[in-house]
Amino acid sequence: MNEEWVDLGPLEDFPEGAVREAMHGSKRLAVSRRNGRVGVLEGTCNHVGGPLGQGRLDGEYVVCPSHYWKFHHATGVGEPGSEEDRVPSYAVRVDDDRVRIRPEPATLRARKPHAPHPLARTPVRGDGPIRVLGLSTTAMTPGNPRYSTSEDLLTHALAAAATEQACEAQFIRVRDLRIRACEGYYSKSARACTWPCSITQMDRSDEMAGIYEAVVHWADVILVATPIRWGAASSLYFKMVERMNCIQNQETIADRHLLKNKVAGFIITGGQDNVQAVAGQLLGFFAEVGCQFPQFPYVAHSRGWSAEDMEQNELAVQKSTALHDGAAALAARCAAMARVMVSSSLGEGALVGGGRKAHPTA
Numbered sequence: 285m286n287e288e289w290v291d292l293g294p295l296e297d298f299p300e301g302a303v304r305e306a307m308h309g310s311k312r313l314a315v316s317r318r319n320g321r322v323g324v325l326e327g328t329c330n331h332v333g334g335p336l337g338q339g340r341l342d343g344e345y346v347v348c349p350s351h352y353w354k355f356h357h358a359t360g361v362g363e364p365g366s367e368e369d370r371v372p373s374y375a376v377r378v379d380d381d382r383v384r385i386r387p388e389p390a391t392l393r394a395r396k397p398h399a400p401h402p403l404a405r406t407p408v409r410g411d412g413p414i415r416v417l418g419l420s421t422t423a424m425t426p427g428n429p430r431y432s433t434s435e436d437l438l439t440h441a442l443a444a445a446a447t448e449q450a451c452e453a454q455f456i457r458v459r460d461l462r463i464r465a466c467e468g469y470y471s472k473s474a475r476a477c478t479w480p481c482s483i484t485q486m487d488r489s490d491e492m493a494g495i496y497e498a499v500v501h502w503a504d505v506i507l508v509a510t511p512i513r514w515g516a517a518s519s520l521y522f523k524m525v526e527r528m529n530c531i532q533n534q535e536t537i538a539d540r541h542l543l544k545n546k547v548a549g550f551i552i553t554g555g556q557d558n559v560q561a562v563a564g565q566l567l568g569f570f571a572e573v574g575c576q577f578p579q580f581p582y583v584a585h586s587r588g589w590s591a592e593d594m595e596q597n598e599l600a601v602q603k604s605t606a607l608h609d610g611a612a613a614l615a616a617r618c619a620a621m622a623r624v625m626v627s628s629s630l631g632e633g634a635l636v637g638g639g640r641k642a643h644p645t646a
């Protein structure tokens with residue numbers, strides 16, 4: 285009799301209320317016990333292959349640890365509303381305090397058709413003038429605007445791009461968007477970091493989609509403005525670019541270049557030092573997501589270490605023709621570079637992987 289059943293191990297290895305991973309040949313299984321009933325599912329999630337056996341139980345459902353899809357712990361049927369999604373389940377018996385399954389699944393995998401997210405379309409640059417996107421990453425209380433040196437210069441740069449360079453301009457104040465923090469899906473598994481971001485796909489109230497749409501599908505030029513906070517870019521800047529990890533991960537896990545022929549430039553201002561370190565961070569990140577830079581890719585201003593007269597700092601920037609001219613000239617350099625990129629075949633060739641992130645050296 286036991287020849288027709290595969291022994292997965294002693295019952296005590298599969299405690300009540302828990303999900304455990306077990307192997308059946310080369311197949312990963314998700315074994316769970318709820319109210320004394322042992323359920324065994326194939327352990328690969330329908331979504332992007334998350335390890336169900338490393339998940340947890342939520343009522344009668346196994347929750348995938350990657351992005352929380354749920355499957356009934358004994359039947360493999362998706363949670364209510366997603367019943368068309370199923371993972372294979374096995375017939376189970378427990379005798380002699382051993383858990384055994386039939387060698388072949390009792391039910392098969394089925395996938396509910398999921399319409400691709402609108403952002404998942406292939407980026408194609410449509411005809412038209414150079415498009416300049418401004419991303420302001422300074423924080424403010426809604427309804428209580430204040431003067432921001434970095435945002436002032438970015439506003440001026442965008443206006444100059446529109447009026448002097450005949451560009452289309454779009455301004456996004458990152459603080460106006462409700463953006464959830466990156467939860468590090470990449471840390472669970474590189475493939476758990478998806479494009480578009482898993483959070484964007486799961487949570488329609490998350491507004492990072494607006495930035496993805498503008499950065500990936502619209503802009504030729506991305507101008508980022510940030511204050512200096514404790515010697516680094518602003519917390520909103522980091523919140524934004526952490527969510528942009530998924531763009532970079534497409535390079536490494538799918539050899540997919542979402543940003544092509546894009547130019548980035550930066551405006552960095554603060555009452556504190558560290559312009560060069562902030563610029564280094566911005567340059568490093570936007571280089572790794574595939575952007576190009578014009579000659580002298582940032583303009584900056586800092587009051588320095590010895591002054592606390594921030595009112596004077598604001599006035600100095602407000603009145604500074606040099607800084608405003610410099611911001612406009614940065615936009616012009618970026619637009620000129622973008623014209624070259626858009627009209628040339630630069631970047632059309634295959635990108636050699638050696639030495640780039642996550643590419644093996646052998």
Ligand code: FES
Pocket residue numbers: 329330331332333334335348349350351352353
């Ligand atoms: S929910 Fe399972 S891999 Fe995404």
